[in-house]
Amino acid sequence: xxxxxxxxxxxxxxxxxxxxLKTKIPLVEEKPAVSQKNLIKxxxxxxxxxxxxxxxxxxxxxxxxxFGEQGEDEEIFLFLRRHIVTNIPWLVTGLFFLLLPIFLFxxxxxxxxxxxxxxxxxxxxxxxxYLIIITFLFINxxxxxxxxxxxxxxxxVDLNYSxxxxxxxxxxxxxxxxxxxxxxxxxxxSFFDYxxxxxxxxGEKLNFHFMAVPxxxxxxxxxxxxxxxxxxxxx
Amino acid sequence: MSGVSIAIPEFLQPLxxxxxxxxxxxxxxxxxxxxxxxQIATMNKSLNQKQASGSLHAFSILxxxxxxxxxxxxxxxx
Numbered sequence: 001x002x003x004x005x006x007x008x009x010x011x012x013x014x015x016x017x018x019x020x021l022k023t024k025i026p027l028v029e030e031k032p033a034v035s036q037k038n039l040i041k042x043x044x045x046x047x048x049x050x051x052x053x054x055x056x057x058x059x060x061x062x063x064x065x066x067f068g069e070q071g072e073d074e075e076i077f078l079f080l081r082r083h084i085v086t087n088i089p090w091l092v093t094g095l096f097f098l099l100l101p102i103f104l105f106x107x108x109x110x111x112x113x114x115x116x117x118x119x120x121x122x123x124x125x126x127x128x129x130y131l132i133i134i135t136f137l138f139i140n141x142x143x144x145x146x147x148x149x150x151x152x153x154x155x156x157v158d159l160n161y162s163x164x165x166x167x168x169x170x171x172x173x174x175x176x177x178x179x180x181x182x183x184x185x186x187x188x189x190s191f192f193d194y195x196x197x198x199x200x201x202x203g204e205k206l207n208f209h210f211m212a213v214p215x216x217x218x219x220x221x222x223x224x225x226x227x228x229x230x231x232x233x234x235x
Numbered sequence: 236m237s238g239v240s241i242a243i244p245e246f247l248q249p250l251x252x253x254x255x256x257x258x259x260x261x262x263x264x265x266x267x268x269x270x271x272x273x274q275i276a277t278m279n280k281s282l283n284q285k286q287a288s289g290s291l292h293a294f295s296i297l298x299x300x301x302x303x304x305x306x307x308x309x310x311x312x313x
Contacts, residue, residue: 127305145291
């Protein structure tokens with residue numbers, strides 16, 4: 001007798017696959033849409049601290065900078081150094097003296113010297129000469145690097161270093177500042193956006209001059225805000 | 236009649252004076268570079284900049300070592 005109905009054999013694995021395919025599984029966890037405006041609000045501006053490198057001259061809430069007399073909960077809000085453009089004169093001078101021996105060699109190679117110099121003297125003299133030039137460049141660089149102004153939530157710190165043997169540190173509290181203004185005059189200063197900031201303190205206290213610092217308007221605004229107790233330096 | 240030749244002592248020879256003067260100059264430079272290195276170490280204490288302070292001090296020490304090396308080379312060659 002022939003079979004009228006034969007039930008198909010169920011493949012358990014195929015059945016399971018079919019079930020899985022039919023089930024809607026979200027590939028990515030769905031999140032409510034966030035508008036651009038809300039996204040800006042969610043980014044913590046204080047996490048955008050700027051790393052200060054070997055050539056940095058302006059930093060708001062700089063990362064990785066501290067000074068000797070800094071309090072434990074004292075935070076640096078502003079880091080100022082002379083604009084990088086102000087280094088051009090000594091760089092050009094250094095470059096000139098670096099190339100000078102080559103030019104002299106080319107000049108005197110065609111016309112013999114009126115005196116004879118032992119070769120070993122010339123070699124040692126040249127090495128010494130280049131060592132002096134490198135030291136000259138290094139001293140100028142450190143002079144630029146260590147001449148800084150810091151503004152914390154409590155005070156203004158002016159660190160000076162020049163001619164290798166001179167350094168000093170001047171500090172004043174923010175509440176002792178009476179007046180702050182800046183001067184930005186001249187083509188170069190307007191073009192590269194740098195200028196001088198003058199801070200007058202109360203009474204007989206010393207005044208602070210931050211010369212040729214970048215973005216003087218912004219820096220002045222931040223210091224004024226800090227004087228008023230407003231630490232929102234990002235706005 | 237033959238002329239009398241006077242022997243000049245070595246320390247009065249122009250080349251010898253030049254050598255000593257040059258070596259003295261390098262010694263002064265060594266002292267200067269050591270002072271510079273110490274000053275940079277002091278300044279690093281006043282201003283600690285994580286990305287840069289160490290490399291500046293290292294470079295100043297390198298300058299001291301280079302100057303001492305130059306002095307030794309000059310002592311041998313000259």
